[in-house]
Amino acid sequence: MKREWWHNKVAYQIYPKSFYDSNGDGIGDLKGIISKLDYLKDLGVDIVWLSPIYVSPLADQGYDISDYRDIDPRFGTMDDMDELLKEAHKRGMYILMDLVVNHCSDEHEWFRKACEDPEGRYGKFFYIETVKDGKLPCNWRSYFGGPVWERLPGHEDKYYLHVFHKKQPDLNWENPDLREEVYRMINWWLDRGLDGFRLDAIINIKKALPFRDYPADRDDGLTTVHNMLKEAKGVGVFLREMSDRTFKPHRAFTVGEVFNERPEEIPDFIGEGGYFSSMFDFAETVFGQSEAGWQDNIDITPDDYRNCVFETQKKIADIGFISNIIENHDEPRGVSRYIPEGDQSPESKKLLATVYFLLRGLPWIYQGQELGMENIPVASVDEVDDISSIDAYQVALDAGWSEKDALKLIGKYGRDNARTPFQWDASENAGFTAGKPWLRINPNCREINLETEKADPDSVFHHYKKLIALRKSGEYGDTLVYGELIPYLQERHNVMAYLRKSKEQTLLVLANFQREPQTLPLPGKVKKLLLNNLPDDPQITEEIRLAGYQAVVLELSRE
Numbered sequence: 001m002k003r004e005w006w007h008n009k010v011a012y013q014i015y016p017k018s019f020y021d022s023n024g025d026g027i028g029d030l031k032g033i034i035s036k037l038d039y040l041k042d043l044g045v046d047i048v049w050l051s052p053i054y055v056s057p058l059a060d061q062g063y064d065i066s067d068y069r070d071i072d073p074r075f076g077t078m079d080d081m082d083e084l085l086k087e088a089h090k091r092g093m094y095i096l097m098d099l100v101v102n103h104c105s106d107e108h109e110w111f112r113k114a115c116e117d118p119e120g121r122y123g124k125f126f127y128i129e130t131v132k133d134g135k136l137p138c139n140w141r142s143y144f145g146g147p148v149w150e151r152l153p154g155h156e157d158k159y160y161l162h163v164f165h166k167k168q169p170d171l172n173w174e175n176p177d178l179r180e181e182v183y184r185m186i187n188w189w190l191d192r193g194l195d196g197f198r199l200d201a202i203i204n205i206k207k208a209l210p211f212r213d214y215p216a217d218r219d220d221g222l223t224t225v226h227n228m229l230k231e232a233k234g235v236g237v238f239l240r241e242m243s244d245r246t247f248k249p250h251r252a253f254t255v256g257e258v259f260n261e262r263p264e265e266i267p268d269f270i271g272e273g274g275y276f277s278s279m280f281d282f283a284e285t286v287f288g289q290s291e292a293g294w295q296d297n298i299d300i301t302p303d304d305y306r307n308c309v310f311e312t313q314k315k316i317a318d319i320g321f322i323s324n325i326i327e328n329h330d331e332p333r334g335v336s337r338y339i340p341e342g343d344q345s346p347e348s349k350k351l352l353a354t355v356y357f358l359l360r361g362l363p364w365i366y367q368g369q370e371l372g373m374e375n376i377p378v379a380s381v382d383e384v385d386d387i388s389s390i391d392a393y394q395v396a397l398d399a400g401w402s403e404k405d406a407l408k409l410i411g412k413y414g415r416d417n418a419r420t421p422f423q424w425d426a427s428e429n430a431g432f433t434a435g436k437p438w439l440r441i442n443p444n445c446r447e448i449n450l451e452t453e454k455a456d457p458d459s460v461f462h463h464y465k466k467l468i469a470l471r472k473s474g475e476y477g478d479t480l481v482y483g484e485l486i487p488y489l490q491e492r493h494n495v496m497a498y499l500r501k502s503k504e505q506t507l508l509v510l511a512n513f514q515r516e517p518q519t520l521p522l523p524g525k526v527k528k529l530l531l532n533n534l535p536d537d538p539q540i541t542e543e544i545r546l547a548g549y550q551a552v553v554l555e556l557s558r559e
């Protein structure tokens, strides 16, 4: 595989609204991010992805953009953005923005003009259909609930398509005129010095046309968009064109939010000369998900988690470089999801960090993950901000669930879990804002916060620093970045273990993913203990005895 500059880097996702508020209005902002660049640098972060900061009504927290070429005043100004780029580059860091081009906002000028003249140039930027006798063009259900069709303002008989919220009209990628506008916008940002993008919901840009119904999968008579996506062929033509016209000439770094890709397409996506530099692994994220709603989801066990991760590793092998995560702004906190309920502790969090961070691929940290931030309990649906949680709550009620149990589902799967403000210190608003935070702060900020963890050499935070240092070390870096990944003891219950093997070295990552101790065989002689998440070293003979939730990294002898 061709080596790229970013392979040995560490990437970090910032959710700007909840990172750091510099002016006391309760909303995180660009100046706040600039003031924390040294923190990120010191942690060992190189590449930073910012969730959207463009002008937006924030119907879907910025994933509904009304002006692609300006910054929302709540987040700052274009000058702040230029300064962020300058300050990041000064520190040898790279900034990515979120590229949200499956849809824009219904408040975007394009959509307003489309409403004025649906037959005109901008009408053709969207999917607008004339509806007779009230029969919608198809029965797809939007990701956030309800039909994907909404009446076009000002027109009795016309409807527009939105696979997400009704304030997020889908852009018509079949129209070359629209594609040109998008490419101009992307190049405009890259010319300003932006380093690349994360590509939002990118598979959705290709629709299976003409519109048609699929079998209903709930009582609402509607069908998941996934049924349409399975049939949509040819997204690669758009992605190839976009990449050739924008990313490639700028040598931009890109990471795709890619769900449901076909295995045979992986080389096209992230192989040499692929559409993107990398894409996220969502195998463990989508595990157990049900089309019927959150109430039918199946919990993921440590064995399931391991099997999902290894499945991806095998699928990708050395075709490309996958991006590894345990959480993002759409998912619950990884430590609350992948560690069995009730077992969350600094030790188990460090175990999870170890096993995912040292996988083959680019490791990503979502803000607060490095502190071991957890899900937030929900007392009432009134305190929920996330539109998808509010929909899923209703779906659960309709399926006969009690309010109490439906709330528990939000607490488990809701997007607010990852969106609560970053916990900088133990003060009332966790040091996030001098004002009133836009979203409630996790009450556990008194224990889980940066200031406290910085002072404690055994904290989750310091463990992340050690993992980063190990992956960047001259001695082991090459093996951890490029070495082959070979699963070890995959048949053992509650064990996650793998070898990372290069010509020169064999490393073993070995984790006991349960409360009870376990004694495990070793595949060879141990040369050196490189990392341990517990204070006491494990007993090593031909076997190794690991305490509950102990995870170690060992160097093995080659003879």
Ligand code: TEU
Pocket: 060, 063, 064, 100, 143, 164, 200, 201, 257, 259, 329, 330
């Ligand atoms: O997420 C896309 C999204 O919602 C997926 O999780 C989708 O549900 C998936 O394709 C199902 O398999 C992105 C953003 O990350 C999210 O915050 C936005 O709300 C969404 O796009 C719309 O822009």
Ligand code: CA
Pocket: 021, 022, 023, 024, 025, 026, 027, 028, 029, 074
């Ligand atoms: Ca602010």
